[in-house]
Amino acid sequence: MTFVISGLSVSNGVAIGRALTISSASLEVDHRLIQEGEQEQELKRLYDAFAVAKKELIDLKNSLPEDAPEELGAFLEVHQLILDDPELQKKPIELIKKRRFNAAWALTTELDDLLDTFENIDDPYLRERGADFRQVIERVLVALQGSSSEDKTHLYKKLDRESSDVIIVAQDIAPHDMLRFKELNFCAFVTDLGGKNSHTAIVARSLDIPAAVGVKNASELIEQDDWLIVDGDRGIVIVDPPQIILEEYRHRQAEHRLAKNKLQLLKHTPTKTLDGVKITLMANIEMPEDAQDALAKGALGIGLFRSEFLFMNRLDGIPDEEEQYQAYCQTVISMHGMPVNIRTIDIGADKNLDTAVETITSDISPLGLRGIRWSLSEPDIFLAQLRAILRASAHGKAQILIPMLAQAREIEQTFELITRAKKQLDDRGIAYNPQIRVGAMIELPAAVFILPVFLKHFDFLSIGTNDLIQYTLGIDRADSSVAHLYDPLHPAILSMIYKVIYDCQELGKPVSICGEMAGDSKLTRLLIAMGLTDFSMHASQLLTVKRELLKSDMGKLKQSLRQILITYEPQIQAKLIADLSKI
Numbered sequence: 001m002t003f004v005i006s007g008l009s010v011s012n013g014v015a016i017g018r019a020l021t022i023s024s025a026s027l028e029v030d031h032r033l034i035q036e037g038e039q040e041q042e043l044k045r046l047y048d049a050f051a052v053a054k055k056e057l058i059d060l061k062n063s064l065p066e067d068a069p070e071e072l073g074a075f076l077e078v079h080q081l082i083l084d085d086p087e088l089q090k091k092p093i094e095l096i097k098k099r100r101f102n103a104a105w106a107l108t109t110e111l112d113d114l115l116d117t118f119e120n121i122d123d124p125y126l127r128e129r130g131a132d133f134r135q136v137i138e139r140v141l142v143a144l145q146g147s148s149s150e151d152k153t154h155l156y157k158k159l160d161r162e163s164s165d166v167i168i169v170a171q172d173i174a175p176h177d178m179l180r181f182k183e184l185n186f187c188a189f190v191t192d193l194g195g196k197n198s199h200t201a202i203v204a205r206s207l208d209i210p211a212a213v214g215v216k217n218a219s220e221l222i223e224q225d226d227w228l229i230v231d232g233d234r235g236i237v238i239v240d241p242p243q244i245i246l247e248e249y250r251h252r253q254a255e256h257r258l259a260k261n262k263l264q265l266l267k268h269t270p271t272k273t274l275d276g277v278k279i280t281l282m283a284n285i286e287m288p289e290d291a292q293d294a295l296a297k298g299a300l301g302i303g304l305f306r307s308e309f310l311f312m313n314r315l316d317g318i319p320d321e322e323e324q325y326q327a328y329c330q331t332v333i334s335m336h337g338m339p340v341n342i343r344t345i346d347i348g349a350d351k352n353l354d355t356a357v358e359t360i361t362s363d364i365s366p367l368g369l370r371g372i373r374w375s376l377s378e379p380d381i382f383l384a385q386l387r388a389i390l391r392a393s394a395h396g397k398a399q400i401l402i403p404m405l406a407q408a409r410e411i412e413q414t415f416e417l418i419t420r421a422k423k424q425l426d427d428r429g430i431a432y433n434p435q436i437r438v439g440a441m442i443e444l445p446a447a448v449f450i451l452p453v454f455l456k457h458f459d460f461l462s463i464g465t466n467d468l469i470q471y472t473l474g475i476d477r478a479d480s481s482v483a484h485l486y487d488p489l490h491p492a493i494l495s496m497i498y499k500v501i502y503d504c505q506e507l508g509k510p511v512s513i514c515g516e517m518a519g520d521s522k523l524t525r526l527l528i529a530m531g532l533t534d535f536s537m538h539a540s541q542l543l544t545v546k547r548e549l550l551k552s553d554m555g556k557l558k559q560s561l562r563q564i565l566i567t568y569e570p571q572i573q574a575k576l577i578a579d580l581s582k583i
């Protein structure tokens with residue numbers, strides 16, 4: 001049956017494919033497509049894991065003390081019966097053979113289906129039996145992880161999203177899982193939850209695939225293998241589309257591809273407005289390897305390296321100074337002398353570490369120990385990161401960027417630690433650039449109001465509009481229920497951005513925007529009207545923004561700015577902004 005569900009568009013384009021529904025349980029295991037021809041080997045791993053789990057159950061039962069309660073023995077027998085039932089392996093075997101899922105993924109897919117079935121049983125006693133299946137499958141999963149090298153041999157299929165027809169459907173995807181999915185071959189994704197500017201959406205945008213978030217109940221309404229159209233332009237999902245709609249969307253897909261190919265022609269064109277103002281376009285990255293894409297799209301540097309992604313998604317503790325140094329070095333060297341702004345760790349809100357650091361016991365709220373607050377509370381970890389960045393500065397133009405500053409005292413403490421990190425390297429006789437430039441993110445309203453303090457201490461500023469909007473309007477950027485109130489054009493936001501750009505330019509201090517507003521081509525002319533000349537965005541957005549810039553006249557656009565800034569009536573303001581496209 002055809003039906004349409006709608007949410008928020010986070011990444012444009014059209015994808016047509018089959019649903020792969022993923023639950024939070026299955027997100028915890030490694031997902032990868034095995035190579036053609038590896039099915040037999042993967043099946044053997046699955047069978048071996050079943051055998052190990054079975055042996056464990058038998059050993060457990062045999063080692064029960066004589067006075068153990070009878071229920072315990074019965075419980076182990078039930079688990080043994082579940083494990084012996086050939087039905088349990090049937091679907092995972094098929095998924096490995098036909099869809100080339102790795103064994104753990106195939107098993108969790110089966111687990112999700114079973115849990116769904118049990119949840120729909122009215123009888124509470126029977127419903128609870130779902131837990132037995134979960135425990136049995138988890139036992140097999142543990143055996144699988146222990147076997148050969150489930151987590152080590154990442155024989156990922158070469159990325160080829162254009163020809164993939166897998167569309168991920170999940171209730172929610174954490175940013176670090178999204179990052180893991182970068183390795184996978186899927187052509188779009190849909191989630192029940194999430195806001196347009198959540199870190200998950202940001203990472204998805206960097207993959208340049210259509211996506212829709214906040215599509216309420218998508219993971220319940222969509223079934224495994226359903227045919228879907230994801231219309232990323234409108235944020236809608238068409239389930240089980242009829243032929244005629246499919247054809248229309250295939251046509252739109254082809255148009256998108258054509259437009260993308262045309263954009264490639266701009267790659268080497270210098271970025272200048274019609275009236276000759278030179279604009280610097282830089283890229284935002286999450287991992288060192290993203291720098292290649294940035295270069296390929298013609299970025300003139302890395303305006304924001306979200307270094308916290310190096311710290312996430314790890315079971316083996318956080319990266320030490322040496323490992324970070326290697327990662328920063330790799331990035332700096334691949335950017336051939338262009339600036340690389342390495343933002344110090346900004347965990348908290350929707351980005352949390354899932355690794356063992358003693359002081360982190362649970363998620364950090366957006367108003368909690370996020371960003372620089374956490375770094376200052378963990379001086380040893382912060383110093384190690386600063387030393388790693390400093391060491392990388394001996395190999396290229398590494399620059400330090402500090403997130404979430406709001407207080408003069410935090411600025412002082414940050415510089416004290418930078419000085420201490422330099423001294424530690426001096427004592428060890430290790431080279432670094434003593435003149436390394438240090439910048440600050442402007443992403444809290446308080447920072448805008450004490451701008452002179454920032455201007456005094458920092459070499460450059462970068463406006464983080466994602467958080468500036470979140471903290472000014474009091475809107476959780478990851479919450480789809482308030483996404484309609486998350487308004488980059490709110491007069492309070494526009495006047496803050498303009499104030500920062502203006503004050504910086506008055507003093508000749510470099511300023512850029514690295515929040516999502518910078519990569520939204522619908523806002524390019526507005527930012528140019530504000531006098532912005534430095535933008536940083538995901539590489540996938542660079543050429544679209546460049547196309548807009550090449551058609552813009554900064555001098556003329558500036559003349560319309562005053563009226564926009566003093567218009568508080570949303571409809572009139574929207575019209576004034578839309579009219580910029582005619583200038």
Ligand code: PEP
Pocket residue numbers: 202304306346443463464465466467468514515516
């Ligand atoms: C921002 O807040 O705009 C920003 C670029 O930082 P992040 O999105 O990583 O919070």
Ligand code: MG
Pocket residue numbers: 403443464466467
């Ligand atoms: Mg931020």
